[in-house]
Amino acid sequence: MKLDVLGSAGTYPIADMPSSGYLISAGNTRVLCDAGFGAFAELTRRMDPDELDAVVLSHRHPDHCADFLALHHALAYGPFTVRGLPVFCAPGVAVRLAEFLGAGEGHVFFEIFDFHEVGETNHVAVGSIDIRFAVSSHPVPTIASRFEAEGRSLTYSADTGPGGGFPELAAGSNVMLCEASLQGERDEHHFVQHLTAAEAGGLARRADVDKLILTHLPPSLDRERSRSEAVAAFGGEVAVASPGDVYAI
Numbered sequence: 001m002k003l004d005v006l007g008s009a010g011t012y013p014i015a016d017m018p019s020s021g022y023l024i025s026a027g028n029t030r031v032l033c034d035a036g037f038g039a040f041a042e043l044t045r046r047m048d049p050d051e052l053d054a055v056v057l058s059h060r061h062p063d064h065c066a067d068f069l070a071l072h073h074a075l076a077y078g079p080f081t082v083r084g085l086p087v088f089c090a091p092g093v094a095v096r097l098a099e100f101l102g103a104g105e106g107h108v109f110f111e112i113f114d115f116h117e118v119g120e121t122n123h124v125a126v127g128s129i130d131i132r133f134a135v136s137s138h139p140v141p142t143i144a145s146r147f148e149a150e151g152r153s154l155t156y157s158a159d160t161g162p163g164g165g166f167p168e169l170a171a172g173s174n175v176m177l178c179e180a181s182l183q184g185e186r187d188e189h190h191f192v193q194h195l196t197a198a199e200a201g202g203l204a205r206r207a208d209v210d211k212l213i214l215t216h217l218p219p220s221l222d223r224e225r226s227r228s229e230a231v232a233a234f235g236g237e238v239a240v241a242s243p244g245d246v247y248a249i
């Protein structure tokens, strides 16, 4: 299994650093996980959008799903004939995206995509990749994901605070892709439903993962500081995701 980082910027993108987007593949199976600002253009460097087998959208915040609208426009108005592409998403995501497009019943949006709202009870198979979900701790319905293929596993926190279902979902996975929106000590009054780098490191230690990849760092943060705070809490191998990074899982 392979993780190809399309974008990893938390909250907003800057040049050469799109927001959250990850291409996860095993064999001929390819899953796009999140589609934040700029992630679609990055995807097109690697493949045609009609080669996707499924999409996972963690939640309806625009830095995780705005570029799903770009995917829609490509598949609806470009030279592609995809219909019924499975989309596994948190409750409320499809409605919000449809509202933006003004897509009512019968709109091509609902022909191109086959939406499935998922939560912790769902377990789906997309080609050679099995996917399970958990409910993260975030202000809107949000799903964390666990991808398994070829005897290996990758868990993705999406956006989350401490708590929620992600820690249990991540237990024993090989690689943890975890948000680290914050640095230093936790401030109980600000952004309580995100994680500090040290908290991400603590989660990785308790989940006993082989490797931690930090993501969703706002562009203004010093990445090396986040990495060292996570290393101190985890004690294992820590990377900070950047667009273009490809990790063998």
Ligand SMILES: [Zn+2]
Residues within 6 Å of the ligand: 059, 061, 138, 159
């Ligand atoms: Zn969010």
